[in-house]
Amino acid sequence: MSRWILGAPAVMLLGLLMAAVASVLTASLAPVAGIPLGHYQRFLSDPTYFAYITRSFRVASLTTAGALLLGYPVAFAMTRVSARTQKLLTLALILQFFSVNVTRIYAFVLILGNNGALNRSLLGLGLIDHRIPLIYNELGVTIGLASSALPFAVFPITTVLARIPASLREAAQVLGAGRGRIFWRIIFPLSLPGVSASAVVVFLYSLGAFATPLLLGGGFVDLIAVFSYEQAVNLSNYGFAAAGAVVTLSIAFLTVYVFTTVMDRWTRVA
């Protein structure tokens, strides 16, 4: 079979992708009323627009922390529990991937809303005396995103944990180390590459989130994707929409690059 024929359809689709990415860059670089890089100047000089960057980074960082805090124990448990429990956990995580994201966000509206399941239960039990605002703020968006991102956080860590040879643990045990000591001195440092990989995936995923901030943020937690959507679709201002996305994501990729470089060095020394 000729190589050209095998590669042609995929290369055509990739060409479409390249053209799309190129049009984002071209649109963002277009001069505004004669001012070169006008879209970038406007985005970076106005605090209203700059707030999209800080907000996106804040929410993405909190989500990453939350997803890893919950994801690590799950990943750890998956390498230690019985095969049946392991299957159950995997099934729950895969179901997360297979379920429609918008409906999962809706579930959090039902649970976290001012009249939602959680507030009503806590009020009914007398644990709180007034409703806690859990939705339409950064907390709600973070909870929703961390839940969606949980599988992305778990699987890279599981992969790394599963590769740690049991002999290391046995050796430490023979030499008299307790369970906590074995974990913090051996297992955890060796799993850091997985943690780092999870962090990058979850961070980029939540930074670009769109549906979750729309539904759980209620207009108060608009991340960068919401900015680009409103500028492009509602105002047909493609260049400005593009400039905002390019600036935020460039900073994001730079952050990820610095983070992975530092983590690489650090884990090698440790």
Next chain:
Amino acid sequence: MAQPGTLSPSVGVSVRLLTAVALVLLVVPHLVVVITSFDPTSAALFPPTGFSLRWYINALERRAFREALALSVVVATTASAIAVSAGTLASILVVRHQFIGRRVLITALQLPMMLPEVVLGLGFLILFTTWRMHVSVVNILLAHAVITMPYAVRVITANLQTVSPSIEEAAHVLGAGPLVTLFRITLPVIKPGIIAAAIFSFVVSFDNFTVTAFLVTSRGTLPIEIYSYIRTEGDPTIAAISTLLILASLTGVIATVRFVGFERITGTEGSA
């Protein structure tokens, strides 16, 4: 995957507890939705005060939802057919052939998955506007084919690597042409991978919200219609639709586990 329990099966209480918390976070939202879907009142309060199927009837009777579901199925089926066809051929190319630029192509094939969806959605919107392509369905379909292809390539490439090329070589030696070898040998051998790739691509397309939102002009796909209903109405109709979708997802998960097994989905198969 390390055999659990080979050394010390004892697991700390803290790990058990945190795992339980995570399981609750994963499962409880689905349960709340399913239970709310039977609530007879329109307030969508939890726990419900009675039992009724009226929101299921409302969901099924609404033309907007029926049309959105049909559109989603058509788009997801066509897009995954394109993605799986292109992805299968490309996988055969990168796994079975050596050529200059092979590494570049392997990376490029994963690119749509690595780029943020905002950039893709915005990019396709600007591109299709510039090219004066105004048929929303076609635009959504093309965009979905691009974004689902990496998933197809990943699954099929993994499957192809487990199959020795010697059967294909044998077919060649025995006088089979390249097309006969492709259709009679290679494709049947990687059938499980192709089925799994089709399921994955379908799910990714069916679920897609961000890229689609940029390209929708009038009729939306199901996630888009669900979103606009949540924004305008508060009743449990969406809970009813969600319950039906959860059932469909469960079926999809079970089908996938049957065809490919857990390991290939989760990437926990180790260094192999």
